[in-house]
Amino acid sequence: MRRRxxxxxxxxxxxxxxxxxxxxxxxxxxxxxxxxxSLGYMPVIGLNEFTLHHYADVLTNSxxxxxxxxxxxxxxxxxxLSTVIAIPCALVLRQAFKGSRFATFxxxxxxxIPHLVVxxxxxxxxxxxxxxxxxxxxxxxxxxxxxxxxxxxxxAGVAIQMVYLWKEAPFIGLVVLAVLRSVGTEYEELAQTxxxxxxxxxxxVLLPMIAPAILSTSIIVFAFVFxxxxxxxxxxxxxxxxxxxxxxxxxxxxxLSLRPPAMAISVIxxxxxxxxxxxxxxxxxYAIK
Amino acid sequence: MKEFWRWVFIVLxxxxxxxxxxxxxxxxxxxxxxxxxxxxxxxxxxxxxxxxSDASRVGEALVxxxxxxxxxxxxxxxxxxxxxxxLALDDFPGKGAIEWLLLIPIxxxxxxxxxxxxxxxxxxxxxxxxxxxxxxxxxxCIPYMILVMTSVFASYDTALEDTARTxxxxxxxxxxxxxxxxxxxGLLVATLFTFLISWSQYVTTLLIGGGRxxxxxxxxxxxxxxxNNATAAAISLIFVAPALLALVFTSHSLAKEPSILGGFxxx
Amino acid sequence: xxxxxxxxxxxxxxxxxxxxxxxLEIASxxxxxxxxxxxxxxxxxxxxxxxxxxxxxxxxxxxxxSMLDVPxxxxxxxxxxxxxxxxxxxxxxxxxxxxxxxxxxxxxxINARVKEMLELVRLPGFENRRAHExxxxxxxxVALARGLIIRPAVLLLDEPLANLDANLRLEMRELIRxxxxxxxxxxxxxxxxxxxxxxLADRIALLFDGxxxxxxxxxxxYERPCSERVARFFRNENFLRGRKAGRCVVCETTRLTVxxxxxxxxxxxxxxxxxxxxxxxxxxxxxSVPARVQAIIYMGAYTQYLLDVEGRIWRALGPAxxxxxxxxxxxxxxxxxxxxxxxxxxxxxV
Numbered sequence: 009m010r011r012r013x014x015x016x017x018x019x020x021x022x023x024x025x026x027x028x029x030x031x032x033x034x035x036x037x038x039x040x041x042x043x044x045x046s047l048g049y050m051p052v053i054g055l056n057e058f059t060l061h062h063y064a065d066v067l068t069n070s071x072x073x074x075x076x077x078x079x080x081x082x083x084x085x086x087x088x089l090s091t092v093i094a095i096p097c098a099l100v101l102r103q104a105f106k107g108s109r110f111a112t113f114x115x116x117x118x119x120x121i122p123h124l125v126v127x128x129x130x131x132x133x134x135x136x137x138x139x140x141x142x143x144x145x146x147x148x149x150x151x152x153x154x155x156x157x158x159x160x161x162x163x164a165g166v167a168i169q170m171v172y173l174w175k176e177a178p179f180i181g182l183v184v185l186a187v188l189r190s191v192g193t194e195y196e197e198l199a200q201t202x203x204x205x206x207x208x209x210x211x212x213v214l215l216p217m218i219a220p221a222i223l224s225t226s227i228i229v230f231a232f233v234f235x236x237x238x239x240x241x242x243x244x245x246x247x248x249x250x251x252x253x254x255x256x257x258x259x260x261x262x263x264l265s266l267r268p269p270a271m272a273i274s275v276i277x278x279x280x281x282x283x284x285x286x287x288x289x290x291x292x293x294y295a296i297k
Numbered sequence: 298m299k300e301f302w303r304w305v306f307i308v309l310x311x312x313x314x315x316x317x318x319x320x321x322x323x324x325x326x327x328x329x330x331x332x333x334x335x336x337x338x339x340x341x342x343x344x345x346x347x348x349x350s351d352a353s354r355v356g357e358a359l360v361x362x363x364x365x366x367x368x369x370x371x372x373x374x375x376x377x378x379x380x381x382x383x384l385a386l387d388d389f390p391g392k393g394a395i396e397w398l399l400l401i402p403i404x405x406x407x408x409x410x411x412x413x414x415x416x417x418x419x420x421x422x423x424x425x426x427x428x429x430x431x432x433x434x435x436x437x438c439i440p441y442m443i444l445v446m447t448s449v450f451a452s453y454d455t456a457l458e459d460t461a462r463t464x465x466x467x468x469x470x471x472x473x474x475x476x477x478x479x480x481x482x483g484l485l486v487a488t489l490f491t492f493l494i495s496w497s498q499y500v501t502t503l504l505i506g507g508g509r510x511x512x513x514x515x516x517x518x519x520x521x522x523x524x525n526n527a528t529a530a531a532i533s534l535i536f537v538a539p540a541l542l543a544l545v546f547t548s549h550s551l552a553k554e555p556s557i558l559g560g561f562x563x564x
Numbered sequence: 565x566x567x568x569x570x571x572x573x574x575x576x577x578x579x580x581x582x583x584x585x586x587x588l589e590i591a592s593x594x595x596x597x598x599x600x601x602x603x604x605x606x607x608x609x610x611x612x613x614x615x616x617x618x619x620x621x622x623x624x625x626x627x628x629x630s631m632l633d634v635p636x637x638x639x640x641x642x643x644x645x646x647x648x649x650x651x652x653x654x655x656x657x658x659x660x661x662x663x664x665x666x667x668x669x670x671x672x673x674i675n676a677r678v679k680e681m682l683e684l685v686r687l688p689g690f691e692n693r694r695a696h697e698x699x700x701x702x703x704x705x706v707a708l709a710r711g712l713i714i715r716p717a718v719l720l721l722d723e724p725l726a727n728l729d730a731n732l733r734l735e736m737r738e739l740i741r742x743x744x745x746x747x748x749x750x751x752x753x754x755x756x757x758x759x760x761x762x763x764l765a766d767r768i769a770l771l772f773d774g775x776x777x778x779x780x781x782x783x784x785x786y787e788r789p790c791s792e793r794v795a796r797f798f799r800n801e802n803f804l805r806g807r808k809a810g811r812c813v814v815c816e817t818t819r820l821t822v823x824x825x826x827x828x829x830x831x832x833x834x835x836x837x838x839x840x841x842x843x844x845x846x847x848x849x850x851x852s853v854p855a856r857v858q859a860i861i862y863m864g865a866y867t868q869y870l871l872d873v874e875g876r877i878w879r880a881l882g883p884a885x886x887x888x889x890x891x892x893x894x895x896x897x898x899x900x901x902x903x904x905x906x907x908x909x910x911x912x913x914v
Binding site for chain 2: 020024030035038039100107115117125126129130139145153238241243259270271275278282
């Protein structure tokens with residue numbers, strides 16, 4: 009009997025332990041080392057003291073502010089556009105109509121496609137000699153590639169945003185669709201019998217019900233785009249680039265003394281991400297209420 | 298009238314979604330395709346021939362990507378399933394904190410963790426190794442598996458298991474005959490997508506693998522901003538194949554189980 | 565204060581005919597129940613009246629005006645659902661005032677009328693509570709108030725009491741009845757519970773498989789059901805086959821006299837007497853039929869008898885301390901004024 013009790017007691021910790029071990033050990037190990045380096049502790053090149061001057065350097069660097077702005081701007085516009093496109097799509101797809109199953113399937117296609125594949129597809133479409141330029145040429149709107157606007161390796165990061173838009177709009181849209189389906193149409197029907205017209209039903213009945221889901225999904229998307237590096241690395245200008253890319257570039261530099269500032273940027277990034285996380289949980293908790 | 302606009306919507310959406318993919322199919326079979334031609338001036342299989350040759354290292358990369366993703370998926374299941382079950386069905390002190398902790402790895406930027414871990418791995422002599430790459434992939438994959446399976450377990454009724462136990466089934470048999478079939482659909486989808494997360498990893502493999510462990514995205518990356526679109530397209534199509542397969546198998550579950558979408562940033 | 569007329573109303577879903585040629589006239593201020601087993605088309609009909617569903621054929625007419633081209637939001641047919649569906653992001657007061665708000669009524673007036681309504685449904689002072697803070701019965705009352713405040717032409721209730729437990733249900737029935745009578749509002753409610761229909765409705769429309777069986781005051785369903793199926797729905801399973809000639813019916817084991825032959829033609833008929841009206845006797849008499857007691861079920865306040873009558877099972881009620889037991893032979897006296905004749909057909913179970 010005692011033995012069984014012990015086994016019962018151990019069951020839960022045992023179930024959680026492996027995951028815990030792998031993640032916490034790996035992850036926090038990396039975090040701790042990174043943190044150490046950001047604070048200037050890099051015995052391998054002889055820096056044995058903790059200092060905050062790397063943070064100070066980074067934060068006062070004018071490049072930092074520009075980078076921060078670029079990162080923020082790309083994340084913000086990508087998220088905004090994705091949300092703006094996702095909501096009408098979800099509203100249309102929630103009803104069953106001829107072809108709605110096909111449409112919903114198409115809408116889901118971007119979800120599992122790797123970002124790099126998307127990047128190439130977008131590039132093939134929107135470079136100055138890409139398919140879109142050629143379509144315009146075939147209807148006579150332009151005669152040479154140079155006339156097509158620059159969207160790749162441009163300061164505004166248009167191609168980058170297109171990639172994120174293509175990937176994230178369906179993500180937001182599907183979550184909103186799931187919420188719309190679980191909410192059902194009854195509230196709106198009720199409002200209809202009380203005299204509310206189309207717009208009133210959307211604004212006063214539906215929107216409040218889907219707003220929390222929209223908000224929390226947007227925050228996730230924003231945090232993700234903010235922290236990602238592959239696409240800006242691939243399709244963006246060398247300078248000014250996003251914070252994650254800059255950190256990565258510094259890290260890969262053969263000059264090891266650039267590592268501490270690289271890690272400092274990374275830590276600052278992490279802090280900002282955690283702030284997003286907290287905001288997300290607040291919103292989610294409010295939504296559940 | 299409404300129907301007309303719906304059709305417009307469907308057409309526009311289909312074009313927007315399919316164009317980036319279809320253009321790659323065309324490019325992969327193009328030999329010469331210059332501005333302003335809407336279709337290749339000359340078709341050819343040379344991109345594909347190159348890709349399937351030894352010189353491209355695509356074969357090697359494919360094997361690496363595939364095996365790493367498989368190993369990572371299996372490990373994620375082994376580690377994540379019991380954890381998800383505990384989180385979904387049991388209550389214990391510190392549960393909230395542990396939930397947070399287990400999910401942080403996906404919420405903190407990958408750049409950050411990878412760089413820090415790289416340094417640690419160098420010291421542990423795990424850098425540039427297969428094992429190192431597998432480990433670094435586990436960081437986004439395990440939390441994702443836990444996230445989805447927690448949601449699957451939450452809608453699972455343990456009464457089924459209790460019934461089996463009272464009818465004389467052992468723990469192992471109960472798991473095999475009762476639990477597994479019940480969670481199988483969710484598990485299948487979660488596994489497919491965990492596979493895809495590992496499959497799509499680029500910078501993590503680059504850093505930790507040090508250029509020694511070659512995976513498909515690493516071969517694809519330089520081609521994207523290069524000028525050889527045909528080869529890039531061919532590699533890209535090979536790279537996207539598992540994703541399309543996953544789509545076919547799981548599209549009906551995506552709408553039903555929104556937690557599956559939880560990992561989608563990470564591809 | 566509106567009359568509602570349903571004319572040849574039909575609704576098909578694919579190959580299934582949910583509502584089949586329904587013709588009904590509901591008077592102003594009347595409370596009508598749509599009654600029937602699940603799937604009989606009552607909710608579908610209600611939704612067509614509200615405009616949430618369009619008819620496959622036929623018309624819905626409010627006060628002599630066809631509603632076919634009038635969208636739901638303009639009909640003034642307010643619906644109260646089984647689930648209270650109070651808007652979760654609004655307070656009780658905002659919920660109730662919603663309809664008025666949509667019409668652009670000024671805030672002050674809304675507040676005043678909301679207050680009035682809360683008094684009417686016996687929830688004074690609840691303006692600032694939220695939907696999840698109040699009990700099920702209170703939620704349903706708020707839902708009712710929300711519908712009534714805009715003084716709708718027609719009040720539609722879709723099984724509004726189904727989710728409430730028994731005591732609450734009684735309370736709510738009373739409340740609905742009293743409000744409806746006070747406001748003289750034309751109301752239609754859907755239910756599958758005959759007790760509820762009988763208690764609340766001025767007239768009941770009984771539907772089976774989308775077809776109207778009988779549209780009558782509640783009493784008529786007990787005393788003058790139009791078919792065997794209707795009688796069965798109202799818990800009367802006592803039937804006998806016989807041959808009618810004038811006001812005489814000849815059955816296998818007896819001859820009976822009927823006070824009112826209901827206009828049935830001579831020939832094969834089904835006769836029925838409600839369990840409550842059957843008198844159990846130990847000896848034969850005028851208008852009685854022999855029976856054998858199959859079982860006696862003690863019901864607390866009375867006893868239920870299961871009897872074998874000419875090979876059929878009949879039910880009758882007796883006093884709590886019944887003197888009989890299973891196997892006894894008795895006689896059932898069927899008072900001539902309580903015998904009702906129904907058409908016999910091959911599909912009759914008797």
